[in-house]
Structures are given as structure tokens and as C-alpha cells.
Amino acid sequence: MYTVGYLGPKGTFTKMAVDGLFDNVNAEGFATIPACIDAVNDGKIDLGVVPLENAIEGSVHLTLDYLIHQVRLPIVAEAIVPIKQHLLVHPSFDGELKDITSVHSHSHAIAQCHQFIHKNLFGAEIHYTSSTGQAAQQVELDGGTIAAIGNELAAKEYGLKIWKREIHDYENNHTRFAVLQREETPIQIKNVENQGYKTTVLVTLPRDYAGALHQVLSAFSWRRMNLSRIESRPMKTGLGNYFFIIDVEQEYDHVLFPGVQAELEALGCQMNILGSYPTYLLSEDINTVENK
Ligand SMILES: O=C(O)C(=O)Cc1ccccc1
Numbered sequence: 001m002y003t004v005g006y007l008g009p010k011g012t013f014t015k016m017a018v019d020g021l022f023d024n025v026n027a028e029g030f031a032t033i034p035a036c037i038d039a040v041n042d043g044k045i046d047l048g049v050v051p052l053e054n055a056i057e058g059s060v061h062l063t064l065d066y067l068i069h070q071v072r073l074p075i076v077a078e079a080i081v082p083i084k085q086h087l088l089v090h091p092s093f094d095g096e097l098k099d100i101t102s103v104h105s106h107s108h109a110i111a112q113c114h115q116f117i118h119k120n121l122f123g124a125e126i127h128y129t130s131s132t133g134q135a136a137q138q139v140e141l142d143g144g145t146i147a148a149i150g151n152e153l154a155a156k157e158y159g160l161k162i163w164k165r166e167i168h169d170y171e172n173n174h175t176r177f178a179v180l181q182r183e184e185t186p187i188q189i190k191n192v193e194n195q196g197y198k199t200t201v202l203v204t205l206p207r208d209y210a211g212a213l214h215q216v217l218s219a220f221s222w223r224r225m226n227l228s229r230i231e232s233r234p235m236k237t238g239l240g241n242y243f244f245i246i247d248v249e250q251e252y253d254h255v256l257f258p259g260v261q262a263e264l265e266a267l268g269c270q271m272n273i274l275g276s277y278p279t280y281l282l283s284e285d286i287n288t289v290e291n292k
Pocket residue numbers: 007011012013014015051054060106108109130131132133175
């Protein structure tokens with residue numbers, strides 16, 4: 001049985017991703033994303049599930065930066081999870097929205113609900129937590145007039161009342177989660193069909209010159225390799241120096257990718273593969289918890 005790490009405590013979206021991907025695993029919660037990645041790297045757990053990107057708020061920089069700068073673990077699968085954010089209160093709360101004095105959640109969850117907070121919780125203090133689960137735990141402990149933003153699983157785990165459902169500002173809210181493994185071996189995923197494959201590459205340019213990025217993209221383009229995302233992250237060596245993280249919508253092969261790599265190296269660029277992996281789209285039902 002795998003031991004799978006996730007960003008805990010119980011009731012986070014990362015835990016929902018674990019439940020959606022795996023049957024019969026030993027799930028272990030970690031307080032931070034780096035702690036979960038380190039545990040995979042140190043061989044303490046078999047797999048780690050970490051958030052990569054949200055449709056409303058964009059990349060999870062902590063995950064990307066830790067994977068780029070600290071611990072290069074291969075991404076072996078991706079889960080795309082439909083996200084529904086709810087406003088959770090203590091069961092003893094019987095006030096109105098205007099009575100809520102503070103709202104607690106992970107910065108990404110707060111950002112997905114900025115408009116809702118601005119219009120309905122104006123004046124409430126915002127408290128950032130390390131996860132939505134931790135925010136829900138806080139509401140269970142403190143009660144009173146504080147609220148958390150999180151999912152139905154958290155409401156169940158911490159005995160909270162869902163005061164208002166689906167408060168995220170835009171529809172089609174999804175988060176991508178990466179499954180990390182120390183050494184790539186085939187992994188057993190629940191009975192869900194994968195939607196295809198992606199390969200994520202990291203490219204560094206030798207220096208800033210006119211058309212450098214255009215040349216990099218051309219290496220993919222003339223080979224008809226479709227890109228689904230390009231993101232720049234600071235190299236942390238000074239302003240203007242970036243890594244480019246590029247998702248290619250196909251599985252790694254031994255012709256096209258080495259061809260791109262040779263072409264980029266001839267330009268003085270470096271290219272590293274961060275993973276080539278199947279992508280799983282999890283069902284909306286994952287947001288609904290049975291036997292509440
Ligand atoms: O807070 C949660 O519920 C998480 O699972 C962490 C997280 C962080 C950033 C984007 C999505 C999920």
C-alpha cells in the first residue's frame with residue numbers, strides 16, 4: 001500500500017485530489033508543501049501530491065520554486081480537480097454575513113473569492129493560513145464570528161456549517177495537482193481514464209537578446225508540438241533572469257524532445273525535463289461528501 005503525502009491537515013483540496021486519484025492508500029498530511037516534497041525525496045513516503053496551478057489565481061509559486069531550486073523530483077501524474085469554495089462557520093454561529101469579523105483561508109482560496117469578500121465581508125479581517133483545512137480547524141477551535149473558506153470535506157471533518165456555497169468569483173474553477181515520486185515507477189491510479197499526456201520542461205536562456213524566446217518557441221512550433229502553458233519564474237540571480245516552464249501536450253519521446261533539446265543547446269539554452277505524465281480529470285462529485 002502506498003503512503004501518499006499531501007498538504008494537510010484533513011479536509012484540504014490536496015486531500016480531495018488524493019482521494020480522487022487513489023484507492024486504499026495510507027494518506028499522510030504535511031503542514032507545508034516543502035515538507036511534503038522533502039518526505040518524498042528522503043524516501044519517507046512513496047508519493048506526494050502538491051498543488052501546481054489554479055484556474056483563477058494562477059501558479060502555486062511555492063511548489064514551482066521548490067521543485068526548480070531545491071528538490072528536482074519527477075512529476076509522474078497530474079490531477080485536474082474541480083474546485084468549489086464555500087464559506088464555513090461554527091455550528092453555533094447564527095448571525096448574518098455582516099456579523100462575520102474575520103475570514104481565514106489559504107491565500108489561493110482567498111484570491112479565488114476576492115470579489116465575494118469585497119462585496120459581502122467588507123471590513124472582515126483576512127487571516128492567511130497554510131491550507132484551507134487549517135482554516136477550518138481554526139474555526140472549529142475558536143468558534144464565534146470567524147469564518148473559513150474551504151470545501152465540503154473540511155466542513156464534515158471539522159463539524160462546521162456551510163453558511164454560503166460556491167463563493168468563488170468565476171465558474172470553471174479548477175486546480176492542477178502534481179503527483180511526485182522519487183524514482184519513476186508505474187503507479188496504480190484509481191479506475192479513472194487519463195485524458196492524455198503532458199511533458200513539462202524547464203528552459204533557461206543564456207542571456208537576454210532580441211528574439212531569444214521566439215527561437216525557443218520555434219523549436220517546438222516547427223515540430224508541431226502543442227504547448228499548453230508557458231510560465232516564467234525568477235532564477236533568483238537578479239532582476240531580468242528567468243526560468244521558462246513549458247508544458248507540452250504530449251508524452252516524452254526519443255525523437256522530438258531530444259531534437260528540441262539539441263536545437264536549444266545549440267542556441268546556448270539549457271533544457272531539463274521536469275516530468276512526462278498522464279493527466280487525470282477528476283469528477284465534480286469529488287466536492288460532495290457522502291453521509292454528512
Ligand atoms: O489549502 C488547500 O486546501 C490546499 O490543498 C492547498 C492549495 C494551495 C494552493 C492552491 C490549491 C490548493
